[in-house]
Amino acid sequence: MKTKSLFISAHEINSGMLFVSMGMMEILKRKLPKVAFFRPVIYKKDVIDGDIEFITSRYELDIEYKDCFGFDIEYVESMIASNKTKQLINQLMVKFKKLESTYDFVLCEGIRQSFLSSNINFDLNIKIAQNFGSPYINIINAKENSAHDVYESILIENETLVSQGCTHFATFVNRLSSDKKEFLEEKLDGYSYKTYLLNEVEELSLLSIQDVIESLKAKTVLLSAEDHTRSIRNVKIAAMSLDNFLEKIEEDDLIVVPADRSEIILGLYGALYSRAYPNISCIVFPFDMKAHPNIDKLIFGLDKFNIPILSVETDTYQTARALTKVHSRIRVSSDRKIALGLGLFNSNVDSNYIEDKIATTSNSIMTPIMFEYKLFALAGSNKKRIVLPESSDERILRAAEIALHRGVADIILLGKEVELRENSLRLGLDLSKATIIDHCNSVLMKKFVDTFYEMRKEKGLTRGASADAMIHENYFATMMVQLGYADGMVSGAIHSTGDTIRPALQIIKTKPGVSVVSSVFFMCLETQVLVYGDCAINQDPDSKTLADIAIASAKTASSFGIEPRVAMLSYSTGYSGSGVDVDKVREATNMIKERDKELLIEGPIQYDAAINMAVAKKKLPDSKVAGRATVFIFPDLNTGNNTYKAVQRSSNAVAIGPILQGLNKPVNDLSRGCLVEDIVNTIAITAIQAGQE
Structure with a gap:
């Protein structure tokens, strides 16, 4: 995805951050008519931020001051102290994405870490840039440090950015004496990351x-x-x-x-x-x-x-x-300082190179928060009606409120209205926008019973058994989806997977040409989202079923903006092993290649060769998938279920799913240990699936 933003950050005061912002803005404004300036964190909300005032005034940006910043330090520190960092990042994402969708480019400027209290033990700027998907420009102040210390700082800063999964755009080293600059030019000769060395100009700091x-x-x-x-x-x-x-x-x-x-x-x-x-x-x-x-x-x-x-x-x-x-501060009226600063920037920075790099830089980072935001945005752009049959569960009610407030979907709850309204008030929830249906006393009941009876009578279903089935909230909700009273269903918080899938198989059934219903999990790691299938439904699929699962999983990945590169997993890579289990995976891989010649697929392949480029170069050096896989197909349920849980718990990954695939209309299953945020994400995914039908 082509980048539409840059993030500039400096840890120390007087590092020349505004001068770098000014230089970058000069480059951006040459080609782009609509550029926004955004500071996620400012010092105080009731004090005009000098950098925002300067940039918006000098470059006559068509943007209101209130849209140029997120929150002040006091609010940010209170959110972090209350263990609400994710909520804070989400709030910043909403503000940033609004600008990104309105403007050609957004230039972001971070907060100096020294302004934050010492109990914040992570680099907030990196976390924000990571979730914005913005390439990162770091600035180092060389004034009070030795040349060797500055060199070490350059290496450490780059290593930190790479380890955090950020795209490192460039490093600026400011306030260098001539001898320090000469030392660094020699040390950085051949260095792979772009580093700009700027001399100290005393007047700029006066x-x-x-x-x-x-x-x-x-x-x-x-x-x-x-x-x-x-x-x-x-x-x-x-x-x-x-x-x-x-x-x-x-x-x-x-x-x-x-x-x-x-x-x-x-x-x-x-x-x-x-x-x-x-x-x-x-x-x-x-x-x-x-x-x-x-x-x-x-x-x-x-x-x-x-x-x-x-x-x-x-x-x-x-x-x-x-x-x-x-x-020292620079102001719009500081003509001499502005001229000196731009002169320093232009004499040391290849503006054409930066212009080309901005035009060609792409970003593949996808954090859990970014993925969640993307889900909400997609779902909200084509709002669908999602029925939640398990309204007796507090988690469902809390998730319903969030989904309604975030505009993810229109929510239908099954249950007695008086009881539901009382429960929501007791929990302090606002479910006034939800539709509540008492399914046992609904005017739809007779129609649903008759329809189900007609669908299943040849299989021996009696009218009485049909009526008994419709009393079960999952059957009633599934029939709502089938007959168009709802667009999708989410269940499983208090019911087994079988209780959720069985009605769907009997009523909604599979898509034409699809032999099996399968599932995937979206595994949201720190800086990427992977697709795991099947980890929830098919216990020991044969080669044909495994091929169906892989093709369906690749389509699911693609529909959610993840480029499918499919790894057919086994305990063996390539032709290094043999046996029934490996042969099954190899046969499934060959079937897929015959059915879809454009799909990037590799198999059999071990997990390490699929995910790690260093291992891939040794085992499958010519593969287009090895080391870069995004869709992982497990050979059986035992392997898949254990692997997704191991990754989830050991790496703090967010696992969204299981997401069902292959049904005519979307029905999705929850884990009985699900959290409120899991339910909200599943509602969003179900709504997106409904919009793609």
Whole structure:
């Protein structure tokens, strides 16, 4: 899938993240008319974010400020502390996907890890980028580190990104001295990942008078419009006599001096007009003091050059301490800094290469949250009616509420309306949008009994037995699907697999040309989704049945956006083994190749050769499937069921299923140990299947 976003991140403050964002935005705006800027986490919701303000203003982005950010740090930390990280990522996904669907491209800028509390023991930026599916640009600040430490950081950052399954787009190393840059150029010669080395430009990191005004909430005593962008190199405290202090001043100093030190003030103005002394940038009066009226008269009477003067409420010590915590910012009005920054970027970065890379970069990452979001989006785009016959189970009711609120499907619940409404109120749920049918007293009952009797009378079913069957909620719900009163059914939270599938086989039946109903699980690993079949229904399929299962599983994978590369699993790879079990898999593989010559398939193949590229290169070096398989077909139920549970429990994978395939209309089975989120996902999948019928 072609990427439509980039994620820029830096761990430290003053790493030049905004300059990289600015450079990337310059490249994007050359070709793309509609570009969005998004910061998943900002510092404070009630304070305008400087980076958002700058990028949207400078590049005249057609986007509202409120759409440019997700949440503030306070909210993010409270969600993580409440063990609601997944919910947080889901909420960010909704905001991000809205932009991705509306704009040509979304440039994302992360939060510095140093801004988050120490109890967050994972890189939030990587987790967000992972789930956005955004290639990652990391920025390293080389200012305070040795060249060797910077080199180690480059390697570690890349290893971390690769191990987390992120697409590493590029690394920018900022604020390099000439000798550090020379060392890194030599060390990184031939390095496989694109790394851009940018020299330190001192002026870019200097404070401006506007930085001081905003950070210290300073009042202006004397300030022209042009003075806001004046640079400050150092801060000095005027605690000496004028005679001694004049020796200490340097070019572009900010001087903190009490307003009643008239001799210092006059001396600084004298230095401004003297060729023998440097020019300072600004004077700050602590204590909110005012200069003597005669001093004011003298200063304001000067008609050529002047020194900007600010005042602050804090005392001299507090003011000096606060100034050490002020950080340089770039603003739309910072013409000189912008020119310097873009000049630095363009002289060190191959813009054409980046432009081509953006155009050609694709992303195959699929996290569990991404897959879930995709399911919800697909289901919601063509909403279907899903009947849930097991309304006596609390998990079903909770899942129904989520499905309704997320717009996944229209929900039909079977049960007594008064009891269901009371239960939902007791649980604090809102099921007002659900349709409730008391199936035992429904006007549909007679029609369903007659229909079932006509369908099965030749097999010996009596009218009385038909009536008894329809009293069972699974039979009634299945008939609702068959006759079009519902589009799909989900059951199994309190019923066995047989209780769910039997009515479907008797009423809905299999699709033409399909000999067997089978199942798959979507195995959502950290950065990919695999399809496992059959792990729930067919105990020991013969070669023909195994071929049917594989073809059906490949179609299911394709219908959910997973490119099918089928591995027919066995304890042997290629021709290395023999025996009845291996021969069955080999025969099934050959049948599939005859029936579907376009399908990528390999078998027999061992699991390690199917999933791991290093093993695949040794065992099947010329295979288009080995090491890259997405659909895994197990030779029997014993192997499949144990494997999916082992992977689920040992790797914390999310297993969605079993998803039934081969029926004329969608009916899906739940595990009796299912969680609420499992039910919601199965509802979404059933709704998608119904939309594809």
